[in-house]
Amino acid sequence: MRFAKPIAFLLGVVGLFPLQARIDERKPERPSSLLYTPDRRLMKVIACGYGPFLADLVWIQSTGYVIREFRSGGSHIEHLYALYDVITELDPQYVDAYVMGAVFLSAIGNEPDRAIELLEKGEGRIAEVKGEMQEVTEGRVHPKHKERWKLLNETAAVHLVTYAGYATTLPERYEEIRTGGKLYLYAAKRYPLTEYPDAPPWYQKMGEGLTIRGGPNDPYRDMTPSQYYTVVEQVWLARVLVTPASSPLLKLYERRYAEIEARKVYEDVVAKMGRWKQKHGVAPTRFEDFYGKVPEDPLGVGYFLVDGKLVAPALDASVIERQLARDANGYHRANERWPENKAALVALAHREIPAWVWVDYDEKTGRVRAEPRPALVQPRGPK
Amino acid sequence: MNLPAIAAVASNTFKESARNRILYAIVGATLAACGLGYVLAAISAGDDPTSMPRRLRIIANTSLSAISLLGTLCAIFLGTNLVYQEVERKTVYTILARPIGRGEFIVGKFAGLAAVVVAAVLVMALGFAVFYALVGGIDALSLKHAIAIFYTAVELVVVVAIALVFSSTANPIEGAIFAFVLTLAGHATKNLDALGKEITTPHAGVEPGALAHVMAKVLHAIYVVLPNLENFNLREQVTAEKPLELPMPHAEILAYAGLYTALLLAIAAFFFKRKTL
Numbered sequence: 031m032r033f034a035k036p037i038a039f040l041l042g043v044v045g046l047f048p049l050q051a052r053i054d055e056r057k058p059e060r061p062s063s064l065l066y067t068p069d070r071r072l073m074k075v076i077a078c079g080y081g082p083f084l085a086d087l088v089w090i091q092s093t094g095y096v097i098r099e100f101r102s103g104g105s106h107i108e109h110l111y112a113l114y115d116v117i118t119e120l121d122p123q124y125v126d127a128y129v130m131g132a133v134f135l136s137a138i139g140n141e142p143d144r145a146i147e148l149l150e151k152g153e154g155r156i157a158e159v160k161g162e163m164q165e166v167t168e169g170r171v172h173p174k175h176k177e178r179w180k181l182l183n184e185t186a187a188v189h190l191v192t193y194a195g196y197a198t199t200l201p202e203r204y205e206e207i208r209t210g211g212k213l214y215l216y217a218a219k220r221y222p223l224t225e226y227p228d229a230p231p232w233y234q235k236m237g238e239g240l241t242i243r244g245g246p247n248d249p250y251r252d253m254t255p256s257q258y259y260t261v262v263e264q265v266w267l268a269r270v271l272v273t274p275a276s277s278p279l280l281k282l283y284e285r286r287y288a289e290i291e292a293r294k295v296y297e298d299v300v301a302k303m304g305r306w307k308q309k310h311g312v313a314p315t316r317f318e319d320f321y322g323k324v325p326e327d328p329l330g331v332g333y334f335l336v337d338g339k340l341v342a343p344a345l346d347a348s349v350i351e352r353q354l355a356r357d358a359n360g361y362h363r364a365n366e367r368w369p370e371n372k373a374a375l376v377a378l379a380h381r382e383i384p385a386w387v388w389v390d391y392d393e394k395t396g397r398v399r400a401e402p403r404p405a406l407v408q409p410r411g412p413k
Numbered sequence: 414m415n416l417p418a419i420a421a422v423a424s425n426t427f428k429e430s431a432r433n434r435i436l437y438a439i440v441g442a443t444l445a446a447c448g449l450g451y452v453l454a455a456i457s458a459g460d461d462p463t464s465m466p467r468r469l470r471i472i473a474n475t476s477l478s479a480i481s482l483l484g485t486l487c488a489i490f491l492g493t494n495l496v497y498q499e500v501e502r503k504t505v506y507t508i509l510a511r512p513i514g515r516g517e518f519i520v521g522k523f524a525g526l527a528a529v530v531v532a533a534v535l536v537m538a539l540g541f542a543v544f545y546a547l548v549g550g551i552d553a554l555s556l557k558h559a560i561a562i563f564y565t566a567v568e569l570v571v572v573v574a575i576a577l578v579f580s581s582t583a584n585p586i587e588g589a590i591f592a593f594v595l596t597l598a599g600h601a602t603k604n605l606d607a608l609g610k611e612i613t614t615p616h617a618g619v620e621p622g623a624l625a626h627v628m629a630k631v632l633h634a635i636y637v638v639l640p641n642l643e644n645f646n647l648r649e650q651v652t653a654e655k656p657l658e659l660p661m662p663h664a665e666i667l668a669y670a671g672l673y674t675a676l677l678l679a680i681a682a683f684f685f686k687r688k689t690l
Contacts, residue, residue, distance in 0.1 A: 035679075039676065039679050042672055042675060042676045042679075043638065043676065045672055046637050046638065046669070046672065046673065046676075047637050049665055049668055049669050049672065050636075050637045050641060050644075050669065052662060052665045053641075053644050053662050053665045053666060053669060055662075056661070056662035056665065057644070057661065057662055057666075
């Protein structure tokens with residue numbers, strides 16, 4: 031039995047493999063250590079002068095954390111604001127942290143209010159005083175910081191993309207578009223290219239376009255949707271282009287980009303429908319009558335005519351999902367608990383969920399999912 | 414196996430290690446860290462009336478981390494000296510002159526030091542419980558805390574075995590460095606496995622090549638063969654807002670600890686048997 035001991039040892043090593051596999055399979059997923067990021071005041075105390083270094087460490091962790099949470103499909107990312115609040119507290123000049131935090135908060139976390147809060151921490155509050163945008167509170171980022179314009183850029187994007195996207199009525203949407211436009215106009219003045227050479231050169235032109243043409247008194251009112259969607263499309267396209275192909279966020283960005291494409295088709299079809307109705311006095315019943323063909327949906331679900339109105343289940347589902355997620359997050363922030371059931375959540379949204387959108391809500395985690403159900407698109411029939 | 418001889422070596426090791434000043438210094442430092450957690454909790458939470466969970470979380474985080482980290486230092490410093498000192502002082506000759514094998518000597522040394530480390534963890538856990546109860550009341554303490562501390566003790570027992578391997582192969586300073594590095598690595602091996610999975614994931618539609626798959630397998634093997642001390646880390650589960658999800662794979666985790674410790678002791682015994690005394 032000369033080899034008994036080495037064989038026993040080898041068997042022991044081999045035995046580690048199935049054992050570890052079983053542990054990995056059954057041990058609950060470790061919650062991210064980011065959930066225990068201490069209070070920002072405490073972080074300042076323990077940073078001992080190494081704030082920017084600690085900010086980098088938390089930044090590295092945070093990106094992994096957000097991506098993991100995003101992959102898990104949640105519509106709420108716990109402590110997302112606190113995380114970027116801590117990073118920017120440790121290093122107040124970390125412009126990218128404000129911007130990335132705001133993008134995550136508005137695009138993934140469905141918390142646009144907190145995105146604005148974070149951006150205002152860096153740039154100060156920009157508000158309209160006597161008809162003109164002004165900085166009414168001071169921000170933490172140095173006024174001469176060469177990348178400071180990014181903060182205002184993202185603030186405008188949150189208004190144009192997120193808030194306007196949530197808007198349920200046209201006037202509300204116009205208001206957000208106008209705010210975005212005014213911020214661009216302010217940015218053109220505040221961040222001249224001579225001092226901030228990396229700032230986009232189109233702030234003035236874009237701002238003028240959005241503010242002059244965007245209001246309810248606008249003579250070119252029918253132009254606004256396509257103009258608006260072009261801006262939104264540019265915002266998302268810019269994000270798609272700067273995102274590495276391996277990033278899981280790319281899918282989100284591509285999806286939002288496709289949504290804007292779908293929205294443009296939708297607006298185009300609605301406009302043509304309106305003209306046809308004006309001409310014939312009745313609503314069309316077939317796409318072929320006024321569009322020549324069945325419009326192609328970039329989201330792959332399709333458009334339908336229901337009782338003389340155009341229905342886009344995929345677009346409806348996307349907007350409803352984001353609205354409900356935002357409402358759930360807002361409720362959670364105010365009450366430290368999630369709405370108790372789906373009915374309570376829908377009541378917060380002040381809107382009806384159409385039959386062709388299926389909503390799933392987990393009251394334990396606040397996760398909201400809305401999916402299109404094109405098979406359920408049926409005419410309601412005469413009332 | 415000469416069990417009475419092993420018990421005698423273990424008992425002597427326990428008495429000897431329990432008298433070591435390093436042990437008292439480390440236990441004292443851990444208790445101070447528990448107190449620091451109490452202070453940090455007070456600083457961070459202020460007067461916010463809704464801050465109790467956060468305060469408790471900070472105390473639990475600080476104290477449990479201190480027990481683990483300083484307990485690891487304790488196990489390494491005491492463990493790496495264990496065999497080396499016996500050889501240096503030549504006391505090992507009198508022991509090995511008796512009817513006890515070198516392997517049994519190693520097992521006895523391990524058992525004695527493991528008992529000391531477990532006793533130290535109990536004292537440190539008591540300190541944690543006092544500070545935790547001071548803030549949250551006695552009801553705030555729960556089974557999940559006990560489970561987390563229990564697994565910290567199990568982790569430290571494995572660390573003792575790691576230290577013993579280096580104690581029988583290197584001098585105390587080298588041994589302490591190697592053991593500390595291996596222990597640190599033991600908390601990060603999951604990254605190796607994750608890296609293996611990452612390099613075999615297609616990116617932008619490009620399928621990874623055969624070399625990537627081989628690399629992934631090698632990384633997985635290293636992940637399994639290196640000590641995975643994260644198996645015993647339930648500290649974050651304790652402080653998480655999510656409750657500790659039971660049933661945990663307790664049997665597998667304990668079996669892993671047992672098997673890994675046995676393998677380490679076999680390695681330590683192997684080197685000690687070949688040591689020229």
